[in-house]
Amino acid sequence: MTKIRVMVVNDSVVVRRLISDVLSGDPEIEVVATASNGRVALQRLEQIPCDLLTLDVDMPDLDGIGVVTAVRKKYPKLPVIMFSALASRANLGAERERIKTDLIPKIKALCGVSRSTSRIPLARQITCVIPVTPPNRQTTSVIPVQRHTTGVIPVPSPQRPVTGVIDLPIPRLRFASAVAIGVSTGGPPALQTLIGALPASLSVPVFIVQHMPPTFTTMLAERLARTAAVPVVQAVAGMRVEAGKVYLAPGDYHLVIDRGPMGTFLRTNQDPPVCSCRPSVDVLFRSVSAAYGASALAIVLTGMGSDGTRGAEYIRAGGGTVLVQDQATSVVWGMPGSVARAGLAAGVHPIGEMAGEIVSRTQMRARETATGR
Numbered sequence: 001m002t003k004i005r006v007m008v009v010n011d012s013v014v015v016r017r018l019i020s021d022v023l024s025g026d027p028e029i030e031v032v033a034t035a036s037n038g039r040v041a042l043q044r045l046e047q048i049p050c051d052l053l054t055l056d057v058d059m060p061d062l063d064g065i066g067v068v069t070a071v072r073k074k075y076p077k078l079p080v081i082m083f084s085a086l087a088s089r090a091n092l093g094a095e096r097e098r099i100k101t102d103l104i105p106k107i108k109a110l111c112g113v114s115r116s117t118s119r120i121p122l123a124r125q126i127t128c129v130i131p132v133t134p135p136n137r138q139t140t141s142v143i144p145v146q147r148h149t150t151g152v153i154p155v156p157s158p159q160r161p162v163t164g165v166i167d168l169p170i171p172r173l174r175f176a177s178a179v180a181i182g183v184s185t186g187g188p189p190a191l192q193t194l195i196g197a198l199p200a201s202l203s204v205p206v207f208i209v210q211h212m213p214p215t216f217t218t219m220l221a222e223r224l225a226r227t228a229a230v231p232v233v234q235a236v237a238g239m240r241v242e243a244g245k246v247y248l249a250p251g252d253y254h255l256v257i258d259r260g261p262m263g264t265f266l267r268t269n270q271d272p273p274v275c276s277c278r279p280s281v282d283v284l285f286r287s288v289s290a291a292y293g294a295s296a297l298a299i300v301l302t303g304m305g306s307d308g309t310r311g312a313e314y315i316r317a318g319g320g321t322v323l324v325q326d327q328a329t330s331v332v333w334g335m336p337g338s339v340a341r342a343g344l345a346a347g348v349h350p351i352g353e354m355a356g357e358i359v360s361r362t363q364m365r366a367r368e369t370a371t372g373r
Contacts, residue, residue, distance in 0.1 A: 003030040004111045005049065009041040009067070010034075010056040018092070019054060022099040029107060038062030042070055045078075051111050054103070055082045057216065065188050065219055072189045072331075079110040176297035176321070176361040178204050178257075180288040182281030182311070184211040184303025186331025188220055190351050192227060194301070195246060197355035200229040204362045205264075206246040207235075207255060207288060209279045211303065214251035221248045239266040249279035256283065259291035275307035281335070285311025294319030297361055299354060300345075302330035306338040316344050323347045323357055 006023055008031055010016040020031045033048045035041035039062050041053070053071065057064035064082050071078055081103065183190060187210045198206075210220060218234055224246070225232040232246040233239075235255050239247070241264040249255035253268040274280035281300070285308065288296045298315040300308045302325055312322045322344050324336035329351045339345050349357060 003028060004107060005030050005032045005051045006054060006107065007031075007033045007035065007041065007044065007048070007050045007052075008054050009036075009038065009059075010054075011036050011059045012056075015056075018095060019099060019103070022096050023104065023107075026104055029104070038064065038067035038070075041067060045071070045075065051079070052107055053078060053080045054107075055080055057082055057219070063219060065216075065223055069189050069192060072186075081106055081110070175295060176204060176358070177295035178288060178292045179206045179297045179299065179358055179362075180284055180315075181206065181208045181299045181301060182284065182303070182308040182335065183208070183301035184277075184305065184307065184332075184335060186302035187211070188223075190301045190325065190329075190331075191220070191224060193351050194354045194358075195224050195228045195230070195232060197352075198228065198230050198246075199359060200244075202230050202244045202359070202362065204243055205241045206230075206358075207249070207257060207284060208246065209249045209255060209281045209284045211277055211279070211307070212251050217248055217251040224248070235266045235268065237266060237268040240264070241266060249284065252278055254279050254283040256287040257291045258287070264291065275305060275310075277305075277307050280311075281308035282311035286314045289314040289318040289320055292318075292320070296320035297358065298322045299324070299358075300336045300339045301325045301351065301354075302332055303335035304332045305334050308335050309338045309342055309344070312339045312342070312344040321346050321361070323349060323354070325354065326350050 006029055008016055008019050008023070010019065013036075016034050016036070020034055023029045024031050032050050033044050035044055037059050038055075041055070042062075045053075053067075055064050055067055059067075062070075068080055068082065071080060181191075181194070191208065191210065195206075210217060212220065221232055221234040228246070230244055230246055232248065234250050235247040236250075241247070241257065247255070247266060250268060252270065254271055254274075256267040256269065258265045258267045270278065271283075272278075274282045285298050288298065289311075296315055296318065298308075298312060298320060300312065300322070315322050322339060324339050324345045324347075325333075326348045327333040327337065330336060336345075336348075340348055347357070
């Protein structure tokens with residue numbers, strides 16, 4: 001039996017050694033390399049073939065999200081397990097047990113224990129979050145995440161086989177006055193592609209729910225803002241919604257759009273998770289439908305599970321439009337596939353075309369407003 005070849009990336013020597021020792025103790029796993037930061041990891045990937053990368057998030061020089069973005073461009077079929085380090089003194093015995101019970105099963109689930117030397121199929125890729133506490137290491141930049149709310153959601157069995165051609169009802173093309181995006185596994189690279197292609201002249205607000213814990217969403221908003229032509233911020237309760245601005249839901253908070261006579265504002269809450277998620281795409285979509293009605297455009301991108309399907313029902317019931325990312329460019333076609341199979345999507349598009357879809361539909365809105373139609 002061929003062992004699963006793993007590279008461990010963490011800037012803490014102690015944590016790196018701890019993870020490596022525990023993984024190496026499993027007869028089905030081999031740690032073939034370690035790296036102290038993201039840039040070293042990318043260099044070693046050129047030299048040392050591996051089947052999976054375990055990656056810290058908070059690292060100097062090149063953080064975890066940056067590494068994932070680079071890895072996805074050059075190694076699109078390489079699975080990545082990303083985890084955060086908690087800011088507390090560790091019990092080494094407890095941490096060893098946590099790695100055994102949390103990390104090792106996920107590695108085997110992604111790579112399989114009966115394997116050939118071929119690469120892993122794209123559909124089995126995943127990025128998940130596992131908390132690991134480094135001994136004697138203090139940090140204020142990473143917030144602990146709950147062990148069982150990692151944004152990894154089981155994919156429901158499809159009601160019918162998914163084929164290359166999907167017969168979907170396509171309603172009349174409508175203008176959009178607001179865009180809501182839901183995304184999970186594989187989200188950061190997809191969002192960078194989409195948001196990075198939006199023009200500075202964008203005339204509508206964009207609201208995003210990405211399944212991530214708090215610190216991750218902060219880092220993601222900052223990274224998107226550095227590469228986008230439009231302003232990107234993490235949503236804060238009470239913010240007034242502005243046209244042409246992108247708002248990312250904060251981790252562990254639902255994002256709700258509140259539109260009234262005094263204007264449109266952002267609200268956040270910690271109501272119970274929906275589809276095991278907080279923030280939830282369903283919650284965002286429902287509020288966007290209530291706020292914008294038939295001029296709401298909802299987009300469901302790559303991700304596991306079915307969060308967004310119920311929300312898409314609200315969008316369609318309100319007269320709005322729903323688009324989904326296609327299977328070929330999705331890391332996991334769970335969320336978009338669920339919406340497509342439910343017959344709620346007006347179009348199925350590669351990620352590279354999504355920005356163009358947004359622009360064309362919002363330009364319709366701008367033209368109609370200018371002509372007084």
